Amino acid sequence: MSSDVATGKYFKSDLAGKYRRTTSEAAARVPRETVAADLASIEERGYVVIENLLSEQELESIRAAAAPLLKEVGRNDFEGTRTQRVYAVLAKTRGLDRLVDHPRILALLDEIFQPNYLLSQLQIINILPGESEQALHTDDSFYPVPRPRPPLGAATVWALDDFTETNGATAIVPGSHRWGDDRQPMREEARPAVMPAGSVIFYPGTFWHGGGANRSTSDRLAVTCQYCEPWVRTQENYFLGTPLPVVKEVSEDIRRMLGYSIHPPFIGMVNGMHPKRLLEDI
Numbered sequence: 001m002s003s004d005v006a007t008g009k010y011f012k013s014d015l016a017g018k019y020r021r022t023t024s025e026a027a028a029r030v031p032r033e034t035v036a037a038d039l040a041s042i043e044e045r046g047y048v049v050i051e052n053l054l055s056e057q058e059l060e061s062i063r064a065a066a067a068p069l070l071k072e073v074g075r076n077d078f079e080g081t082r083t084q085r086v087y088a089v090l091a092k093t094r095g096l097d098r099l100v101d102h103p104r105i106l107a108l109l110d111e112i113f114q115p116n117y118l119l120s121q122l123q124i125i126n127i128l129p130g131e132s133e134q135a136l137h138t139d140d141s142f143y144p145v146p147r148p149r150p151p152l153g154a155a156t157v158w159a160l161d162d163f164t165e166t167n168g169a170t171a172i173v174p175g176s177h178r179w180g181d182d183r184q185p186m187r188e189e190a191r192p193a194v195m196p197a198g199s200v201i202f203y204p205g206t207f208w209h210g211g212g213a214n215r216s217t218s219d220r221l222a223v224t225c226q227y228c229e230p231w232v233r234t235q236e237n238y239f240l241g242t243p244l245p246v247v248k249e250v251s252e253d254i255r256r257m258l259g260y261s262i263h264p265p266f267i268g269m270v271n272g273m274h275p276k277r278l279l280e281d282i
């Protein structure tokens with residue numbers, strides 16, 4: 001064994017020759033004081049709501065991309081039998097990409113996770129009138145690592161309609177990101193994340209929340225993006241589920257989050273090489 005391996009240097013180094021570790025240029029341009037304020041809110045309350053991040057024009061175009069994909073309702077109480085859910089979104093439309101790689105969100109992820117974190121889940125969620133409340137849960141509880149602990153995942157919920165007290169706004173439990181395994185929230189501890197369309201709520205995977213009951217007469221349309229550390233398994237298997245032509249079309253930030261990246265020294269390699277070499281002949 002070489003001394004580098006013995007000292008652990010080997011396992012910490014970026015061994016990629018041609019494709020080195022990549023970071024988000026757009027995220028790096030977000031003012032540091034903005035990132036610090038968002039992180040302080042997450043640290044203190046477990047979440048940050050960023051209001052009106054999307055323009056009316058962006059909202060319209062995202063809604064137009066989402067609408068034709070809305071078909072099936074959920075298969076159980078957790079998915080919601082009166083909730084339409086769309087999976088494998090990146091393979092179906094380019095219209096939601098800017099939610100996945102929004103610089104303001106990547107700037108937070110850059111601080112919370114190790115470089116080359118991954119996209120874990122991307123869903124369109126349309127809660128229909130009459131839907132009941134979803135069970136409160138955390139998003140990274142399926143990783144068998146005891147709490148309290150740092151998050152292994154993080155999520156956004158983008159409001160494409162106004163989120164109101166009555167239409168199924170995400171129910172959130174402030175401060176719950178710090179709880180240990182011995183504590184679960186009572187329903188009365190949850191409150192709706194009321195925010196105007198075009199806003200986003202960001203919370204770590206340790207934060208208790210759930211879809212709200214829709215007691216209104218209109219739909220509640222949202223998109224949720226979830227991300228995870230580069231060394232845990234993603235919820236949706238994008239390595240297998242994303243056709244190569246789609247991988248070519250998306251931004252470099254999304255490509256990296258789909259697994260065309262390495263967690264140094266070599267986690268994620270293909271045939272001993274950086275996965276981006278797969279794209280060279282296409």
Ligand SMILES: O=C(O)CCC(=O)C(=O)O
Nearest residue numbers: 125157169170210211212
């Ligand atoms: O739709 C929402 O507001 C949140 C949904 C959610 O947390 C989930 O489906 O896991």
